[in-house]
Amino acid sequence: MAASCSLVCCGEERDSDKAVIVRFSNGNVKHADQLDFTMYKNADESNPRKKSRRIMAAESDRLAYVGNNFGAGSLKCNNLCKYYVGVLNRQTMQMEVHVAQLFNMQPVIPGEATETPTAQDTTQTYRDKVDSLIEAFGTNKQKRALNTRRLNQVGSDTLHQAVAKAANTVIHQKGLEALQQEVAETEAQDDLALHLPPCNAGADKPENVYLFDDLLSPMELGALEQAGSKLAALTFEEIHKMRDDGGSLCVVKYLENMPTVGEARDKVSCCAFYLWMLLKMARQKNVTRKFGQEEGCPRIIQSKLLRTFTVETFNNGRVQNMVSSSMRAKLAAYSLALMLHMSHMTGDLTLLHRDLGITEARMNEVAKSMGLTLSKMPRGKADKSDPRDTNRQASLVLPLVKYEQFTERRKRKKMH
Incomplete structure (x- = not known):
């Protein structure tokens, strides 16, 4: 006769008591006991948008894996569903039900990304990355097109100087108070x-x-x-x-x-x-x-x-x-x-x-x-x-009335 078991709900759990389910993106792990798992949490616990952020790290002799529950690489199912895991105690034959979190573990290859990215890496757009590839592996025709496009572009410093000069000219001609009044009226309309x-x-x-x-x-x-x-x-x-x-x-x-x-x-x-x-x-x-x-x-x-x-x-x-x-x-x-x-x-x-x-x-x-x-x-x-x-x-009478914007400023009366 098979032994029976009973379910026990753990109720409200702390983050440390929650179960963790990991999924490896590059295959199945045969020897999970050889991996060392470590979980990190966000230090800013006062911010409600950041206090629930977690990072799961797993290390082996050959490769390291990292997964998180936020950002682009996180699983969207954590926000849509709630998962539970049952753990059977063979001595008491009671199964405890814990709240679970899912992590998508991705391999981290040494040298693929630096720990402290430079300012150039963070500001590099998709176009800049494609240009770098053309410079390294592009054909002669692609390289000539890249050089022509760069020659036709206006430098950012020159453009900023031209805009600043034009803005100073407009402010000098119209006056700062008149410009502020126009901006306030435009914002009010919008x-x-x-x-x-x-x-x-x-x-x-x-x-x-x-x-x-x-x-x-x-x-x-x-x-x-x-x-x-x-x-x-x-x-x-x-x-x-x-x-x-x-x-x-x-x-x-x-x-x-x-x-x-x-x-x-x-x-x-x-x-x-x-x-x-x-x-x-x-x-x-x-x-x-x-x-x-x-x-x-x-x-x-x-x-x-x-x-x-x-x-x-x-x-x-x-x-x-x-x-x-x-x-x-x-x-x-x-x-x-x-x-x-x-x-x-x-x-x-x-x-x-x-x-x-x-x-x-x-x-x-x-x-x-x-x-x-x-x-x-x-x-x-x-x-x-x-x-x-x-x-x-x-x-409300059809057709609707279109009112003209009154922009004239009233003159102040002189005190006698």
Whole structure:
């Protein structure tokens, strides 16, 4: 009768307790006991991107092998799968299951690569290597072509001197302040253009210019049903309390004017919750992984917000998600596009810029870069009892409006 064994899971293991599986790229090793294995780890344990780096070395009388779990020569399967190895204890007949790491061992030939590469080796491109081969083993025709190409090239030192001379000439003619102003305006334009939602300027309908599926996919909209239903179930008193406690004015406006029943009510409630999360994120500088958990934000929406509207930075050995000024402009553009679908292609810019915590001029720049039509009722005709008449509105009207960039600087008034 065969003896039976039981499995024992080792749980969370340290790096020193993990099993190691090696694979030799040039064949199979017949006498593995004759190899001396040594593992090295990265000394920078405070850096989360480097603390898990390992190098496995194996030495024999004839050849040495090296493998690592990072870089170009590492196995990509370590990032996609998790491997386990079972070790049988023949005395207790228990099999311990350990987490395993895979290494691809490659032979190291002496003299093939130096331990301390020179600056010329590190900066040598593929073209430089091919030229070296042509110089050593090329035909006469290839060598003549190489010499002709090198004669036609402009030396790097001469090119740098020409560029520096041209830059000094431009700075002397225009002035440093004027150039800095032009660079700032160009970066501001590029910044807004890169962070706008996908736009179809040639659409035949206004709702097809900024597609709703580009803002919220059907799967993400379905994940918001539970959170949106809780938001739609708030009473009139709770909505007013939310506004008095410093809540989002845009979200309160949509909750007050929400459709009574039907699919339109469910869609508006889901969009209102997503808009609430966008406006809340715009008010923060550092966003943690627990963002939106108190409000019941689904995990798929939380991951989307962190991936789309934050920038990863490295600080004190930790990776942080920050909301930069460009990401705040992106939040403004996506919030405005979402509001267009919620209220018949019209959005209230005054309420939106207050909720986002940005200036009205910055909000107008975002709306103009999206090609929207800005409107505001004149003071004499505006009804002060209705905030929609006094606030600035942005509407999506086809064809989209192309605004000219205003680059003139205002003159300062003289003090008398």
